[in-house]
Ligand SMILES: NC(=O)c1ccc[n+]([C@@H]2O[C@H](COP(=O)([O-])OP(=O)(O)OC[C@H]3O[C@@H](n4cnc5c(N)ncnc54)[C@H](O)[C@@H]3O)[C@@H](O)[C@H]2O)c1
């Protein structure tokens with residue numbers, strides 16, 4: 001089966017980059033990415049390709065290659081659905097904020113709306129692909145909706161979860177470890193649909209990298225992969241606290257255990273806590289699914305990954321207060337970074353939001369610099385927590401566009417995102433303009449602590465011994 005037209009519903013962090021790469025690699029296929037959000041679509045269509053709504057290294061070049069040739073962004077959802085033989089659903093599936101499963105289950109409202117829209121509009125047979133991350137057995141619900149339209153259109157549902165990580169999306173899409181396709185292997189129609197999707201990816205990937213499974217394995221593999229990755233981060237973060245109490249260095253531990261090929265070296269970086277739109281949401285969803293089958297031990301096991309992560313964020317913030325002589329009231333704390341990781345402008349569930357909230361509750365004055373996140377986004381993140389009024393958030397927290405300015409007259413600097421540029425700053429210049437004693441709290445183990453100590457900074461990095469300047473260390477009342 002030759003695919004000529006692909007439609008993707010959802011022009012977000014996944015829909016945009018994945019479809020741009022499919023269009024780049026499959027020049028004979030027309031790819032239309034649709035979204036209800038007019039502003040987002042207008043940004044994807046902006047004449048200046050640097051203004052596309054998502055910052056990802058290399059993405060603007062891919063979009064430049066394909067846009068207008070065989071890659072289109074549009075708000076005309078119905079037209080794109082009707083024309084396509086293959087429809088990816090790549091809409092948001094956040095944690096439910098209401099009703100049954102509130103705070104745990106995935107909210108499938110947008111998924112269901114897509115299914116109903118496809119059912120209403122389609123006049124020819126379609127392959128419908130779950131690209132969004134979904135609870136296991138969602139495909140059954142989609143099929144139910146699609147098969148009951150009574151207009152004779154036939155649907156095949158495939159699961160094709162996305163494993164790209166933000167900040168390396170283009171790289172991950174160009175050379176993924178694997179592509180996973182789940183479908184109905186029992187019927188000829190199911191096999192044909194799976195093969196059609198395999199053929200799309202085979203334009204640039206070797207066949208061995210394209211894995212086919214049954215639909216349920218594919219859906220559940222996605223949640224499992226995220227749970228395992230996040231579990232490693234929580235595991236090393238748990239060890240980081242033990243390191244701080246014993247003089248062991250978490251970086252050395254990561255290296256030592258990571259060299260064991262059975263453990264492997266990736267996802268062992270201790271941090272202020274993982275963020276991002278996926279890990280927490282997907283583990284909560286997994287916990288909810290396990291509970292709904294009465295598997296309480298399974299649920300408790302995975303929930304601990306989240307409990308540990310929340311603790312790590314709180315612990316980092318509490319440590320700032322403790323080190324700054326048990327109070328930050330009226331003190332300026334400079335934040336370097338707000339994004340949940342480097343090389344992205346995404347801030348969803350970023351640890352920085354929770355650390356800021358904690359410090360603002362302690363009456364600190366927080367000033368934030370991030371190279372890619374907008375002021376509007378930072379305030380939106382903070383307001384969303386509902387901890388204080390919007391006016392108060394704007395009074396207590398300022399967003400500064402210059403890294404040296406943000407550090408001026410600060411009592412302490414907190415590194416919340418591992419942006420490379422932070423390493424290249426003139427740290428002597430920063431030290432000179434700070435209040436003394438000058439503290440750096442490195443939540444990412446990014447900076448050269450020895451160099452900072454030499455300049456005169458006191459440093460506290462996650463999972464490493466605290467270094468207080470001599471004068472303070474000698475004076476026990478100051479070295480708390
Ligand atoms: N962000 C990631 O790195 C990542 C990676 C892998 C998987 N995922 C999963 O992919 C899915 C999408 O994530 P995202 O980060 O791209 O979300 P996103 O919020 O950035 O984008 C989703 C888009 O879908 C649009 N949308 C919602 N309902 C619609 C409808 N009925 N019609 C048209 N447009 C609609 C929204 O306006 C939004 O622009 C989620 O299930 C997520 O868990 C995300």
Ligand SMILES: O=c1ccn([C@@H]2O[C@H](COP(=O)(O)OP(=O)(O)O[C@H]3O[C@H](CO)[C@@H](O)[C@H](O)[C@H]3O)[C@@H](O)[C@H]2O)c(=O)[nH]1
Pocket residue numbers: 133162163164165166167226229233266267268269270271272273274275276277278279340341
């Ligand atoms: O050793 C590590 C690795 C990551 N992190 C943090 O963990 C979070 C998530 O990082 P990462 O996984 O690199 O980014 P995401 O874009 O959230 O990607 C994850 O979530 C996506 C959405 O489901 C999946 O597609 C990806 O495979 C999966 O890596 C970030 O806050 C990182 O700073 C650490 O603290 N230490």
